[in-house]
Amino acid sequence: MTNRIVVLGGGTGGTLAANRLRRDLGDEVVITVVDQDDDHLYQPGLLFVPFGLSRPQDLVRSRPAQLHDGITYRTADIERVDLGAEQVLLSDGVTLAYDVLVVATGARLLPEETEGLTGPGARETVHTFYDLDGATALEGALSRFTGGRLVVNVVDMPIKCPVAPLEFCFLADWYFTERGIREQVELIYVTPLDAAFTKPVAARTLSGLLAEKHVELVTEFNTGEVDGTGGRLVGYDGREVPFDLAVVVPLHGGAAYVDRSPGLGDEFGFVPTDKHTLQSTAAPNVFVIGDAAAIPTSKAGSVTHFEGETIARNVVRFLAGEALDASFDGHTNCFIESGFGKAMLIDFNYDTEPLPGHYPSGVGLPLLSPSRLNHLGKLMFAWFYWHSLLPGRDVPGLTAAMPTAGKHMPVPTRS
Ligand SMILES: Cc1cc2nc3c(=O)[nH]c(=O)nc-3n(C[C@H](O)[C@H](O)[C@H](O)COP(=O)(O)OP(=O)(O)OC[C@H]3O[C@@H](n4cnc5c(N)ncnc54)[C@H](O)[C@@H]3O)c2cc1C
Incomplete structure (x- = not known):
């Protein structure tokens, strides 16, 4: 049969x-x-x-x-x-x-799960780029924005592509610089995490990049309400973050x-x-x-x-009635657009956090450091997505198992 x-x-x-x-x-x-x-x-x-x-x-x-x-x-x-x-x-x-x-x-x-997120101010002072309609409406809102507090908020984890809201901050810094109004814009990144990212080495690098680009980092903020007309995020602990424009990644x-x-x-x-x-x-x-x-x-x-x-x-x-292969190691590989034509790359799995070095070997793309090459890699990914990833092709050098060659592995400490 x-x-x-x-x-x-x-x-x-x-x-x-x-x-x-x-x-x-x-x-x-x-x-x-x-x-x-x-x-x-x-x-x-x-x-x-x-x-x-x-x-x-x-x-x-x-x-x-x-x-x-x-x-x-x-x-x-x-x-x-x-x-x-x-x-x-x-x-x-x-x-x-x-x-x-x-x-x-x-x-x-699930934006309806957060008080106020779909209420007054939605698509006016409160936006998202996590769906096509939202991203399109936000283009108009950004082009009309002439200064004030722009807050990027992650309501809770997990979310798709957890680096995307950070990339949004880096691109916003570039965008307002290009428009000549960066001095008039305060950028604030508000996250429920205790750092810019979940993995310690990457979190340190990304926090450094936020500071370098003068993006304020607000951590451990659990958004209870988005008040679009009052222009404030209200945390469950009572803290408030005021905004003129909010870019919110809703609960998933x-x-x-x-x-x-x-x-x-x-x-x-x-x-x-x-x-x-x-x-x-x-x-x-x-x-x-x-x-x-x-x-x-x-x-x-x-x-x-x-x-x-x-x-x-x-x-x-x-x-075929055979034993299953238990080799998936949690391999993750993300380009992080860092603005001004550069991007970082992180590569990790269940057991190894993102480390510096090169991918997929000693002569590959630089890891955890902004470079033009990574930016080109991010742009090329769209072509790769339609022509190689979706058709299910095997790509030499891009294997399911996380490569370790080229990575600066931590030296084990003696106990
Ligand atoms: C803003 C943004 C930026 C991102 N950037 C990156 C990036 O740079 N790199 C990266 O690797 N990933 C990125 N991602 C994440 C990536 O797009 C997703 O992880 C990936 O698409 C997951 O694939 P999936 O098949 O699990 O889900 P999807 O591709 O979302 O597919 C799920 C499908 O299920 C269908 N479906 C759901 N419910 C039903 C139902 N009841 N009946 C019928 N159909 C249903 C949906 O219509 C959808 O087509 C990004 C995501 C976002 C939102």
């Missing part, structure tokens, strides 16, 4: 997983991908839209056009998953039975159908998953890729890309 693979979500992870599985299994399986719309958005490009560096229409392409021939694409809202019956129910009444389910429905923005959660699917997700709508095999803990024939997984990685396209190798291998092994 031909096995049926249903892939939930036709974004980064769903597309590349389906394409890899089609290549590896051919007509041995029937692959169906489901997504709620037909527009595949290149999300890393959202960062550039507010600064006029990317055009919204250039970031969106047809979802089905990214899938290899032989994969079926369905546009529908996922209603729920019935793990016992091994079926997915769609909002149009269709039921899809599966032998293997791949969950790739990403993370959802998993896809809504996860809550309606008994046994599938956790209380945040993410799916508990083995961090090395990417098999869900809900059922052995359910695998998870990308932001939907409750595993201790960054929610990033690079992670999703590296996971692709493991998930495809493990679906093949599962169908």
Whole structure:
């Protein structure tokens, strides 16, 4: 009998997983991908839209056009998953039975969970760049901004691409300098973390860069309310941060159908998953890729890309009744745009924090230091995304396992 693979979500992870599985299994399986719309958005490009560096229409392409021939694409809202019956129910009444389910429905923005965030002032004094409409509206707001306090706020973790709000600060410093009004603008970065970033070595470098660019850092701030008309963030501890323009990254959660699917997700709508095999803990024939997984990685396209190798291998092994590969190491690789045509690069995994050196070997891109080469790498990533990452190609030198060559590894201390 031909096995049926249903892939939930036709974004980064769903597309590349389906394409890899089609290549590896051919007509041995029937692959169906489901997504709620037909527009595949290149999300890393959202960062550039507010600064006029990317055009919204250039970031969106047809979802089905990214899938290899032989994969079926369905546009529908996922209603729920019935793990016992091994079926997915769609909002149009269709039921899809599966032998293997791949969950790739990403993370959802939940602005309504924060008091005031969708209330008076939204899209006037309070903006986001985390979706296409928001990034487009923010371009207008930034161009009209002539001075005052611009506050960039992360409501809570986890968020997609945790360096993106920092990149926004660095680009804002460049943007207002170019417009000749940097002296009139105060930039403030407000984070729930106790530092600029989660990993100590990178946090030190990024805090240094914020200070160098005169961006004030406010830490351990848990936003309870965004008061758009009064122009202030109010923390749960009573602290207030005034603003003239706020750029807020809302709370994130998993896809809504996860809550309606008994046994599938956790209380945040993410799916508990083995961090090395990417098999869900809900059922052995359910695998998870990308932001939907409750595993201790960054929610990033690079992670999703590296996971692709493991998930495809493990679906093949599962169908063959073989032991799963437990080699996914949490590899994460992020360019951090630092303004003025430069970017930094960080590379890390579950066990190794971002370190200085070069990637992927001693003669590669500089790590943890702003460079023109990294900026060009960040710009080239868009081409790589559409032409290599989504089609599920293996790229020499860009492997799932984090490389250690070229990194300045810490010297073990003697006890
Ligand atoms: C501003 C911003 C900047 C970023 N910058 C970078 C970067 O520089 N580098 C990097 O590596 N990553 C970056 N990312 C993160 C990256 O885009 C995501 O981590 C990646 O897209 C995750 O892939 P995914 O498949 O898990 O989720 P997605 O690509 O978001 O796909 C999830 C899909 O599931 C669908 N879906 C959800 N619920 C349902 C439902 N009920 N029914 C039907 N379909 C549903 C959605 O429509 C969506 O297409 C950035 C993200 C943002 C927002």
